[in-house]
Amino acid sequence: MKDAKLELIVGVFVLVGIAALTYLAVKLGKLEVIGGGKNLEIHAEFDSVAGLKDGATVEIAGVQVGQVKKIWLNGDGERAVVSFSLTPGVKLYGDAIASIKTRGLIGDKYVSLSPGGSQKELPPGGKIRETESGIDFEKAISEFIHGNVK
Amino acid sequence: MRWHATMLAVVLAGGLVGWNVLGLTAPAWAGPPVEAVRKTIDEVIRILDDPAWKKPDRKEERRKLLERTISQRFNYPEMAKRSLGAEWGKHSAEEQNDFAANFQTLLSNTYIGRIEAYSGEKVQYLKELSDGEFAEVYTHVDTGKSMIDINYKLQKISDEWHVYDVVVEGTSLVLNYREQFKRILRKDSFAELSRQLRDKSAHIKAPVPDGSETAKGR
Incomplete structure (x- = not known):
């Protein structure tokens, strides 16, 4: 007993x-095992996502509102497509801009969203048309160190 | 003989590629968005290169002509709307028009001096991405010292393509102004923002270059 x-x-x-x-x-x-299904899925195409990884944070005004789910090449194999999962309640509009930023000068890459304010709200699964890949610091520094061809 | 023919073909092909790279003819892939951007850039360069317009007494007139040519392609109200974000919808049509006009003056005064300083830089049209009524045209500007990537974002409105954003070296003009406007609006009113735009435009207005136009400020 x-x-x-x-x-x-x-x-x-x-x-x-x-x-x-x-x-x-x-x-x-x-x-995301619990509650993952309710999240808003949005994607965006960038010229380059160098340094951005799956799971990177997505922020609006410095507040985390989601994370990068998946990164792949588009149909032409020339641009990067990034899908984000955003917490419910986040509102994005047709003129929203997604930009890839670096935390500090050499920190992690993250995605910063500017929600915009046009009349058309972005539907779940929608695409952010306006994107900014950001300045390539390595390229700038390399041009500075090694000089230009011209 | 055959060798000569091959060489000739190679030289001709090379010449054509070079010709295209210099942006002198329309590349085969160029669609209406590229043609729209090219038409405006070619027209601006034609005005800048025209000796008749270089006379000192016609500089003011030339600046007006340049501004008119550019404003036919650039959709300033759309740029103002996108730069203001959510704030745009909170104001009356009259306030919106007033703001768009101030924004146009600001952009015009910011860039016209740089455009007038043109000295034979080559524009290369790299590619075009279009998606329904939206398109992006990728260009390179070769200044002789460095290459600058400039992408034009266009929207088709009643069968004509208009630019609503310019992305220079990966940074968007609209996003740049949107973040600045947001910062100002956090502290001040919309009326104050409009006033600041007006003041700034008046402050930065580049003097019309005189006859002794040189490479200064390039």
Whole structure:
């Protein structure tokens, strides 16, 4: 009888431990198991997304409103398509602009959104037409160090 | 003989490519958006290169002509609307028109001096991306010292393509002004922003170049 009670306590303890570990893994891996379906999916095409990674943050006015889900090449194989998952309630309009920014001079890349304000709201699955790939610091520095051809 | 024919073909092909790169003829891929941008740029360069317009007493007239030529292609009200973002919808049509006019003067005064300083820079048309009524035209401007990437974003309105944003070296003109306007509007009113635009335009207005126009400020 006493053994059964002990086993039950151990069992519950193990289950709680597994639940805690799962929660930690989901949180640290930034996976969306619960509530992921409600998020707003938007995509945008950039000339270059050099340095941007899956899971990078998406911000409006410095506030995180989502993350980068996937990055791939478009049909022509020339431009990068980035899909974002945004938290519910975020409103974007037809003239919204997505730009790739760097945290500090050599920090991580993230996506900054300017929501715009035209009459047409961007529907779920919509595409942000206006994008900015940002200044390529490496290119600028390399031109500065090595000089131009001309 | 065959070798000569091959060489001739290579030279001709090379010549054609070079010709295209210099933007002297329309590349085969060029669609209506590229043609629209090219038409305006060619017209601006023609005015700037025309010796008749270089006479000192006609500079003021030339500036007006340049502004008119550019404003036929650039959709300033749309640029003003996009730069203002959500704030645009909160104001009456009259206020919007007034703001767009001030914004046009600001852009015009900011860039006209640089356009007048033109000295034979080559414009290359690289590619065009179009998506329904929207398009983006990629160009390179070769200043002789460096290459500058300039992309024009266009929208088709009643069968004519108009520019609503210019992206220079990856940075958008509209986004630049949108962020500045947002910062001003956080502290001040819309009327104050309009006043600041007017003041700034008057302040930066480039003097009409005199006859001794040189490479200064290039």
